[in-house]
Amino acid sequence: MTSFQNPLGATMPDEKKRDLVQLLEKHDVALIEDDVYAELYFGTQRPRPAKAFDTKGLVLHCGSFSKCLAPGYRIGWVAAGKFATAVQRRKITTSLSTSIPVQDGVALFLRQDAYDAHLSRLRNALASQQRALLASVKKHFPPGYRATRPDGGYFVWLELPPATDSLELHRLALKHGISLAPGPIFSPRREYRNCVRLNYGHPWSAQLDRAVRQLARLSAAL
Numbered sequence: 001m002t003s004f005q006n007p008l009g010a011t012m013p014d015e016k017k018r019d020l021v022q023l024l025e026k027h028d029v030a031l032i033e034d035d036v037y038a039e040l041y042f043g044t045q046r047p048r049p050a051k052a053f054d055t056k057g058l059v060l061h062c063g064s065f066s067k068c069l070a071p072g073y074r075i076g077w078v079a080a081g082k083f084a085t086a087v088q089r090r091k092i093t094t095s096l097s098t099s100i101p102v103q104d105g106v107a108l109f110l111r112q113d114a115y116d117a118h119l120s121r122l123r124n125a126l127a128s129q130q131r132a133l134l135a136s137v138k139k140h141f142p143p144g145y146r147a148t149r150p151d152g153g154y155f156v157w158l159e160l161p162p163a164t165d166s167l168e169l170h171r172l173a174l175k176h177g178i179s180l181a182p183g184p185i186f187s188p189r190r191e192y193r194n195c196v197r198l199n200y201g202h203p204w205s206a207q208l209d210r211a212v213r214q215l216a217r218l219s220a221a222l
Contacts, residue, residue, distance in 0.1 A: 003047040004037035007186050007197035008157045009150025017050040025056050030083065036064040039119055041152040042127040057081030065106060068119060073102050126154050132204035140216035154201040164194040164222050172218045178211045
């Protein structure tokens, strides 16, 4: 994930994306680029994908409407370069086809030029919700934490004091009806024990602010 990576929200600079593609081309290694959050940028310009630097067809660039339009549609795409025929064959053998009515509905939406207006509203909403979440974290959590401030997407990575057990925090939070993603689930070696991923994909509310306050209390108790 080269742009707004899950869970950190990090984005590789253009020169690093170019260097990565050049390195892979040198060794004839393919890159599957998961770019599903790239439409959710907060600045004035969409980040360039690694695919933009691909000259040999080695980058399989994957996108989706699931993160920016409707999760239930399950419609995505891949610009597979020289692997296009192989990907098409695998698609046919695994799922035969994607829902034709849903694809037709999305195509109609795109033809009516409504998509860009939708994305503009969504980006503004997510940027505002991120500011609200970070302000709530700053208000309720004691000193000793660090939080990311991504330029897009809808995740914030929170690094808590070293003694904090995010798996235990997750269990306690569930008892209060609060869901978060503990750091170890993002590591094959179960690292980042004191980290959590928070989601600001929902409209901000007093209820969410109370949830952050409760998380701060639980974290402090641990």
